[in-house]
Amino acid sequence: MTPPRSYRAEAIVLRRTELGEADRVVTFFTAEYGKLKAVAKGVRKPKSKLAGLVELFTHSTLQIARGRGLDVLSQGEVIHPFLPLKTDLARSSCAFYVAELVSRFTVEHQENVDLFDILLGTMVELCETRKSDLLLRRFEMQLLQCMGYRPNLYHCTACNAQLKPTTNAFSPSGGGVLCPACAGADPAARGISVNSIKVLRLLQDGDWATALRVNIEEHLAGELEHVLRVYVEYLLERRVQSATWMDKVRSEVRKAVPPDLPQPSQGKGRADTAAAH
Numbered sequence: 001m002t003p004p005r006s007y008r009a010e011a012i013v014l015r016r017t018e019l020g021e022a023d024r025v026v027t028f029f030t031a032e033y034g035k036l037k038a039v040a041k042g043v044r045k046p047k048s049k050l051a052g053l054v055e056l057f058t059h060s061t062l063q064i065a066r067g068r069g070l071d072v073l074s075q076g077e078v079i080h081p082f083l084p085l086k087t088d089l090a091r092s093s094c095a096f097y098v099a100e101l102v103s104r105f106t107v108e109h110q111e112n113v114d115l116f117d118i119l120l121g122t123m124v125e126l127c128e129t130r131k132s133d134l135l136l137r138r139f140e141m142q143l144l145q146c147m148g149y150r151p152n153l154y155h156c157t158a159c160n161a162q163l164k165p166t167t168n169a170f171s172p173s174g175g176g177v178l179c180p181a182c183a184g185a186d187p188a189a190r191g192i193s194v195n196s197i198k199v200l201r202l203l204q205d206g207d208w209a210t211a212l213r214v215n216i217e218e219h220l221a222g223e224l225e226h227v228l229r230v231y232v233e234y235l236l237e238r239r240v241q242s243a244t245w246m247d248k249v250r251s252e253v254r255k256a257v258p259p260d261l262p263q264p265s266q267g268k269g270r271a272d273t274a275a276a277h
């Protein structure tokens with residue numbers, strides 16, 4: 001939907017790039033118009049009143065004027081600066097990942113208020129959660145569903161047989177799980193454990209409070225992350241750049257635990273470990 005000449009939007013900053021001497025081009029995801037880009041003029045000068053509005057991940061209401069080329073940010077008000085997403089490296093790397101997926105899965109000026117709510121809810125929780133890995137898995141499942149890629153986790157995507165509690169296979173091109181008899185039909189399909197399917201079903205259809213109570217061991221957390229990342233990258237037909245950085249930050253943060261502090265115990269969820277810092 002094309003916005004009017006001057007319009008208001010509730011927005012979250014996804015990314016920004018420098019333009020000229022003092023400007024920035026900012027990509028927002030808005031409740032009213034989906035993804036859009038606008039120029040923030042003079043924002044890199046000291047004392048610019050727009051500076052706070054174009055900080056990464058900031059949630060605000062904006063007033064924007066439609067331009068002949070790019071739209072121009074005229075003023076606005078910060079609703080939530082989401083400071084932990086800027087000051088805490090681990091949380092920041094997760095926020096970059098969330099913002100990149102929203103940006104990659106969407107086109108400009110296509111309203112999607114459900115996706116805006118998912119993005120906002122994820123950023124709010126990301127500021128405080130101690131289970132950032134599980135939160136990212138929930139975000140991926142919500143995003144996939146919202147964009148029409150809800151994975152089929154109950155029936156074989158080839159023969160439609162009800163899945164049995166055994167090792168099945170996840171097929172990115174099939175958009176879901178294949179039973180053992182059909183697994184060979186897709187060479188790209190990879191084994192998926194009973195527990196992974198259970199957690200994914202809980203994230204897909206259960207409530208978040210129940211999901212948070214599940215103790216997810218490290219190898220299971222790794223399997224869940226891998227299954228969803230392969231599916232996401234298959235759909236996008238590209239690697240998710242921020243995922244590489246997020247992985248690196250996570251391994252550095254773990255290494256940085258001082259030896260005199262209790263080390264995360266074996267079998268404790270990866271989410272717990274990552275969020276403990």
Ligand SMILES: [Zn+2]
Binds near residue numbers: 178182183
């Ligand atoms: Zn089958």
